[in-house]
Amino acid sequence: MGSNMIVEARGLSHWFGDGEARKQALFDIDLALPRGSLTVLMGPSGSGKTTVLTLLGCLRGVQNGTVGLLGHELHGASEAELTALRQRLGFIFQSHNLHESLTAMQNVIMGVQVRPGVPDELARSAATQALGLVGLSDRLDYLPANLSGGQKQRVAVARALVGNPALVLADEPTAALDKDSAATIIDMLKRLGAERGTTTLLVTHDNRILDRADRILTLEDGRIVSIAGGT
Amino acid sequence: MSRLLQWIFGRLPIGWLQLTHKRGRFLAALSGVAFANVLVFVQLGIMNSMGTATLRPYEFFSADIMISASDANALAEGGNVARQWMLQAFADPDVTAGMGLFVSNVPWDRGGKDISFTTFGIDPAEPGFLAPEIAGKIALLQVQDVAILDRLARGLTRDEAAAIRPQTPLSFETQNRTLTALDTFAGGGGFGGDGFMFISDQTFLSLFPSRSSGAPDHILLRVRPGADVAAVTSRLRGLISDPTLRIRSYADAAQEDLRYQQMQRPTGLIFGFGVLIGVLVGLVIVYQVLSADVADHLREYATFKAMGYGSRFFLGIVVEEALILGILGFLPGLAVGTAILTLMGKVTALPLGMTASMAIMVFVGTVVFSVLSGTFATRRLAAADPADLF
Structure with missing residues (x-):
């Protein structure tokens, strides 16, 4: 794997189901994500975008091919290794998935607390800063039920970024956001890429984002059919 | 309370926050645990009372050996x-x-x-x-x-x-x-x-x-x-x-009488079953509460799994909830159980009342069985698949 590559997949194929119902979702995918880049993954429903995200996010085991992530091979990795690697990633889901019983601050702290040994004060300070970055400094102690849809999604973004992840995997992160909020989030991911080397792989149908992406990969029927803006 | 639990567990007290988020359900769960405690206390109190009442006449005499039919x-x-x-x-x-x-x-x-x-x-x-x-x-x-x-x-x-x-x-x-x-x-x-x-x-x-x-x-x-x-x-x-003839030491005769009352007489067996039913009711209540709580938060737990939290973390949350339910449910159970036993003692003239050993035994049992219920409830966590979140 090249030293500048956060992710490098070779010959990645994946199947779902067994026996007669076994169906191939990905076909021989080659993919590399350079450090600090923002890559958009596009494609119609069922094209395999989500499968790619879950495989690169260590949420599924690699069946065929190789995937190098942060210097670790995922094919054959144990559950404990995958769990440890996930602590170095940031996830932004289409649905915010905030914990209803925790305040915005507490939800974001969960993104730091996953790493053992982080002092409480440091976790609080990082969470406060992350919520400030997404414009929610005045909503620290709000429960999700008292936040708007866009605010909840921004809390989810803060939770994904608070641990300073090496790779952010995002699924339609701007779907619930207005134009300005969406632009703020994407600009922030771009800025983190430039300042901290944070790499982002983002699944979206939002055309507002495309002109900000470093590269655009298009998947169809489990195959990469086009790469725009890079290799 | 949150700060105390955070200090104890070294992390956000998610179990406490989850339980207290829905206060009506939390109070109902505590009432259920307290009810189970009261059941056990009353049955144990009666069993103890039977033991005390059985041994009481032996205390009237001072002998070394007893010969009986x-x-x-x-x-x-x-x-x-x-x-x-x-x-x-x-x-x-x-x-x-x-x-x-x-x-x-x-x-x-x-x-x-x-x-x-x-x-x-x-x-x-x-x-x-x-x-x-x-x-x-x-x-x-x-x-x-x-x-x-x-x-x-x-x-x-x-x-x-x-x-x-x-x-x-x-x-x-x-x-x-x-x-x-x-x-x-x-x-x-x-x-x-x-x-x-x-x-x-x-x-x-x-x-x-x-x-x-x-x-x-x-x-x-x-x-x-x-x-x-x-x-x-x-x-x-x-x-x-x-x-x-039964030739026994006086102390053995008393203990054999006690065992006979508790293990062979219908009353002793009935009270023993009463204790068992109380324990089972408590187990079921705590399991139901925790199991429903896990089911309600599967998506959040799946998110935590995706973030890299391991199985010990989730077990910790459920055990935290089980301990909270067990401890906070025990206190009203103890108060009501004491009141009922005292009242029953006054009405029946039986030696009924709360004892320290009984309270400690029920407390330890409540905590142990609550944690056991919580451990069973964590099996539902397997359904929280983070891959389904995307």
Whole structure:
């Protein structure tokens, strides 16, 4: 794997189901994500975008091919290794998935607390800063039920970024956001890429984002059919 | 509370925050745990009370060995024992004294409120076989038809009992005779009778003409100070030729009676099942609460899994919830259980009440079974697949 590559997949194929119902979702995918880049993954429903995200996010085991992530091979990795690697990633889901019983601050702290040994004060300070970055400094102690849809999604973004992840995997992160909020989030991911080397792989149908992406990969029927803006 | 739990667990107290987020459900869960605790406390209280009531009459006497009929599972049960065996027992050099003990229930018709005394007929010339409180009054029994009454007996008012003195005796009719109570002692109601009464063996035989002075219900023996009671008991079994007799140390007889009441009598089994049902109710309630809580938060848990939290973290949350439910549910359970047992004790004159050992045992049991329920509930976490989040 090249030293500048956060992710490098070779010959990645994946199947779902067994026996007669076994169906191939990905076909021989080659993919590399350079450090600090923002890559958009596009494609119609069922094209395999989500499968790619879950495989690169260590949420599924690699069946065929190789995937190098942060210097670790995922094919054959144990559950404990995958769990440890996930602590170095940031996830932004289409649905915010905030914990209803925790305040915005507490939800974001969960993104730091996953790493053992982080002092409480440091976790609080990082969470406060992350919520400030997404414009929610005045909503620290709000429960999700008292936040708007866009605010909840921004809390989810803060939770994904608070641990300073090496790779952010995002699924339609701007779907619930207005134009300005969406632009703020994407600009922030771009800025983190430039300042901290944070790499982002983002699944979206939002055309507002495309002109900000470093590269655009298009998947169809489990195959990469086009790469725009890079290799 | 949040800060305390955060300090204890070294992380956000998610279990506490989850439980208190839905306060109505939390209070209902605590009520359920408290209810299960009350069930266990009441059943345990009754079981303990049965034990105390069973052993109480044994405390009236001071003996080393007891000879009883083969079917005498309890002090007031079984056939008679020929007095000749007491004389035979004296052949052992370590046996120093013996006394025949007559036992029967004596009713007292109080005009629609009959009470029944477990009555002991004893030899007034043998105060050494009696506990000090009773031994000091036994001389009164040398007069025919005199009784010493249980002042804690059910159906006897406290004022009425307090007035009983040699100067102001209380006479009552029973078995077509008039008994006169000249003094009292502290006994207490039991499951087999409303209280206890001491009379002389001669008065006993007058009340029960069919009984014979040569066949008491039990024979009590005392051995030489320093003698090995177990060894003497063993020797007596060889010495006394009737193999059907039960020759036991007095302490063993009491414990065997207790085991018989708890393990073989229906009442003991019923109370034992009551305790079991209380424990099961508690288990089911805690499991249901935690299981529903896990199911409600599967998506959040899947998110935490995706973020890199491991199975120990989730087990920690559920155990945290189980501990909170167990501990906070125990406290009202203890308060209500104590109140109910106290009330029942006053109404029934049974030795019912909360004891420290009972409270500690139920507390430990509550915590252990709550955690056990929580551990079962975590099996539902397997359904939280983070791959489904995308």
